[in-house]
Amino acid sequence: MSTTIIDGAYVVTVSGAEYPEGHIVATDGRITRIGSGAAPVVPGAARIDGRGCLATPGLVNTHHHLYQWATQGLYTDSSLFDWLVGSYEIWQGLDAASVAETTTAGAAWLALSGCSTLSDHHYIFPPGRGDIVAAEVEAARRVGIRLDLARGSMDRGRSGGGLPPDGLVETARGALEATEAAIDAHHDPSAEAMTRLAVAPCSPFSVSRELMTGAAELARAKGVRLHTHLAETASEEEQCRAEFGCTPVEYAEKLGWLGSDVWLAHAVHLSDDAIARVAGTGTSIAHCPTSNARLGAGICRVPELLAAGVNVGLGVDGPASSELTPLSGEMHQAMLMARARMGPQALSARQALRLATLDGARCLGRGTELGSLETGKLADVALWRVDGPGYDVIDDPVVALVFGPPPPLERLLVGGDTVVERAELRTVSADAAARAGRSAHRKLLQEVSR
Secondary structure, eight states: OOEEEEEEEEEEOSSSOEEEEEEEEEETTEEEEEEESSOOOOTTOEEEEOTTEEEEEOEEEEEEOGGGGGGTTOSTTOOHHHHHHHHHHHHTTOOHHHHHHHHHHHHHHHHTTTEEEEEEEEOOOOTTSOOHHHHHHHHHHHHTOEEEEEEEEOOOOGGGTOSSOGGGOOOHHHHHHHHHHHHHHHOOOSTTOSEEEEEEEOOTTTSOHHHHHHHHHHHHHHTOEEEEEESOSHHHHHHHHHHHSSOHHHHHHHTTOOSTTEEEEEOOSOOHHHHHHHHHHTOEEEEOHHHHHHTTOOOOOHHHHHHTTOOEEEOOOOTTSSTTOOHHHHHHHHHHHHHHHHOTTSSOHHHHHHHTTHHHHHHTTOTTTSSSOOTTSBOOEEEEEOSSTTGGGOSOHHHHHHHSSOOOEEEEEETTEEEEETTEESSSOHHHHHHHHHHHHHHHHHHHHO
16 A cells, blocks of 8 residues: 655635644545645555645646647737637647657646646547547556546538638548547546546537537447537627527527536636526536637626526636646636625635635536545645745735635645645656757647748
């Protein structure tokens, strides 16, 4: 048996209790004891000095696009649709090797921001470019964080009224077959899973009705979750009304795309009726505040969603629309944007932390395994140094974490194993991860310039 003890930290369970001088004991990857005061003596246990630190659950990123690490800093003044049109020309050059590189760079960056679980929405599969899913799964394993791979798809190219080039889309049948094969090869339904799969057509404006309904049927037959972009921009709603005669949420409901096994990315433009529909069906939302602001899409109505009982998690979204954004920083952004709309009580520091942990885990269907520090849950723990200059004059360590820039990450445990120690990766070389990201960037831009 392998036991790790964190002693002397300010422990925030997120599920309710807080221990100003607490301890956490993890054995064989699970939390076996948590409470106040000194930890018990366990012969042979590895001990971590938590004094001066805040212990939280590892953060859960509910929506990302790792491949976009290679295209940061482009189309900086474009709206979503213009940004996509330009970016698709570059993303056509993706292959398994470049996806392995971007996954390594992006997952390493997220780990350094306290992220222990990542949902990556990958929907770019150029034909003949290798096994992209396998490349991503293997790269994430090397970094050491949990990967929820939302296997995306698109079957509406420009000739069919969509945004991507025709050569970049799949057929509906081909996409469903490839998605099923990915689930069979990589999805692990066990509680300790490092890799899970979800079914995730890109969005209603790049996916046919056939693919949307087929995806829902496939996910439910396989017992996995459903994910897509929805209601991100006002122009999307205009297009949906013109093409389908209804709002995006109404369209999703018609296709069987609302339910407790579904989480939707962005959901910026929701009416009161749409919020009620989402709440009534148990559908979750992935809130991506930085990306929505960067693209000028708007601000998600998070306080209203929470008041209606909707489960809301946080997502960084792609690095190409939220350059170098750490997941820990999204707590800060979510809180500020809610308050900018509705005043200083719209979202508290502890609510923001919950969005980034337990509610995020619930988006991914893992709320009983992850997202809070409780006996029996997986030992995914972030330890933040809050005794440094500036942080040491804030008496509430949760306020120190959320209100200012993210504190130094003292330790990140995933299943009890150290992934980050004293703000340095212990699984892969940070320099090698950075080189991998630069390599993918150079290759993609060189290919598109030919």
